[in-house]
Amino acid sequence: MKASFLWGGAVAAHQVEGGWRDGGKGINVSDIMTVGSHASPRKITPVIDENEFYPNHEAIDFYHRYKEDIALFKEMGFKCFRTSISWARIFPQGDEEQPNEAGLRFYDDLFDELLKNDIQPVITLSHFEMPYGLVTKYGGWRNRQLITFFERFARVCFERYKDKVKYWMTFNEINNQANYQSDISVLTNSGILFQEGEDKEEIVYQASLYELIASAKAVKIAHDINPDFMVGCMMAMTPIYPYSCSPDDMLKAVGANHKRFWYLDVHARGKIPAYMQSFFKRKGYHLDITEEDIATLKDGCVDYIGFSYYMSFTTKGDGNEYLDYNEATDLCDNPYISKTKWGWPIDAKGLRYTLNWLYDRYQLPTFIVENGFGAIDVLEDSNQVHDQYRINYLKEHIEQMKKAIEIDGVDVLGYTVWGCIDCVSFSTGEMKKRYGFIYVDKNNDGSGTLKRYKKDSFEWYKQVIASQGDKL
Ligand code: BGP
Numbered sequence: 001m002k003a004s005f006l007w008g009g010a011v012a013a014h015q016v017e018g019g020w021r022d023g024g025k026g027i028n029v030s031d032i033m034t035v036g037s038h039a040s041p042r043k044i045t046p047v048i049d050e051n052e053f054y055p056n057h058e059a060i061d062f063y064h065r066y067k068e069d070i071a072l073f074k075e076m077g078f079k080c081f082r083t084s085i086s087w088a089r090i091f092p093q094g095d096e097e098q099p100n101e102a103g104l105r106f107y108d109d110l111f112d113e114l115l116k117n118d119i120q121p122v123i124t125l126s127h128f129e130m131p132y133g134l135v136t137k138y139g140g141w142r143n144r145q146l147i148t149f150f151e152r153f154a155r156v157c158f159e160r161y162k163d164k165v166k167y168w169m170t171f172n173e174i175n176n177q178a179n180y181q182s183d184i185s186v187l188t189n190s191g192i193l194f195q196e197g198e199d200k201e202e203i204v205y206q207a208s209l210y211e212l213i214a215s216a217k218a219v220k221i222a223h224d225i226n227p228d229f230m231v232g233c234m235m236a237m238t239p240i241y242p243y244s245c246s247p248d249d250m251l252k253a254v255g256a257n258h259k260r261f262w263y264l265d266v267h268a269r270g271k272i273p274a275y276m277q278s279f280f281k282r283k284g285y286h287l288d289i290t291e292e293d294i295a296t297l298k299d300g301c302v303d304y305i306g307f308s309y310y311m312s313f314t315t316k317g318d319g320n321e322y323l324d325y326n327e328a329t330d331l332c333d334n335p336y337i338s339k340t341k342w343g344w345p346i347d348a349k350g351l352r353y354t355l356n357w358l359y360d361r362y363q364l365p366t367f368i369v370e371n372g373f374g375a376i377d378v379l380e381d382s383n384q385v386h387d388q389y390r391i392n393y394l395k396e397h398i399e400q401m402k403k404a405i406e407i408d409g410v411d412v413l414g415y416t417v418w419g420c421i422d423c424v425s426f427s428t429g430e431m432k433k434r435y436g437f438i439y440v441d442k443n444n445d446g447s448g449t450l451k452r453y454k455k456d457s458f459e460w461y462k463q464v465i466a467s468q469g470d471k472l
Helices: 062-076 101-116 133-138 145-160 174-178 183-190 200-225 247-269 274-283 291-299 349-362 388-406 456-466
Strands: 006-010 080-084 120-126 167-171 230-236 240-242 304-308 313-315 366-370 412-418 438-440 452-454
Touching (some): 006 062, 006 366, 062 101, 062 452, 062 456, 080 412, 101 120, 133 145, 145 200, 174 183, 174 200, 174 230, 174 247, 183 200, 200 230, 200 247, 200 274, 240 247, 247 274, 247 304, 247 313, 247 349, 304 349, 349 388, 388 456
Parallel strands (some): 006 412, 120 167, 230 304, 240 313, 304 366
């Protein structure tokens, strides 16, 4: 492992910060999502409802406690810390001409604190959030004007933090919206609330194209401001395996992967792949994309591939000659792997497969910016948390990452464990789906002291970093 390897942890602003109206912050899309569970989805309430509980409003109060948390990250030996900038702290409604100084100052202070502790900030511009004003006034990313607002936001951040942040990402898991049956994925990726009877698929593809154009513009602006910046994309990299080696299953997996990974092809290669052009034509979609946009995409290719890895999926052939794929209906169980309590398949070797797949395809550095194990942890009376299951999961994944680096020669910039401190679950809004090395005393209903406790995995990860991944 290279000495410069970036070991660390990852979170996102809306899942940890709280302080939802502090420092002039506007309401963002995660603020209108209630708590849910594995069995009952989070609700989206267009108006804040006093009778509902919104877990992101306080989250784990990182906004006020980040110094204490960074001291713990430092103790573990973090080389980097991935978080995001809450767009609504900088532009409360999203369409202002001038940024909100108090919001900018918060991130100045946060980044200074990290740097003081020798921890590099790794920053996502839009991690599942955007000002809610852009939803109510413009309809979110279905509207081309969003490109201008995002450009403004990106430019302000790049200018302001040009000497503090080197590693950036534009949109978190931009490909999640391809699963447009999930209202929360579409809202958080694109700020879209569907109307009755709309063609969801066409709307999501249009929004995706606008985001890809905005991302390419941001990459260009970033490099103009500081040529040393490394700007990446961020994919939910869930490889989709064929159920068997039957040619039908193999082909179905090709089609399924296309639908998830075309985003990456655009980010990394700067053009819309032929298979998607042919799909758009067959569907008869009238997508708004100009010659100028096509040139923009070409000009704004990313410097590295950031991705999250939690699991792999599996699909079976069904005779559809277009290899169409619907994530809600076309997945099947993989008999070789188990699942977490939330139904997420556990497949450590899939990480090695993924790293090879990405590096073969793009020859760009990769960055594992999320990997982790969501579980129900128990805080014992002695204030200890024995989370050997988490250690096992991370150990197996790090082993596979090392094989990809040392045996297969994949270029990996770093590894940040998702939810290094317990935070609000994105998909369910729960606190009890915990990922952290640090336990936060906060419950699903919002009760708890917010006190932090080290879990067993805390000391374990400390030794992993100190030994550069040798002591697992
Ligand atoms: C990724 C997101 C994160 C995060 C993680 C775990 O999709 O980028 O924001 O939350 O998944 O998911 P969850 O919190 O739903 O368990």
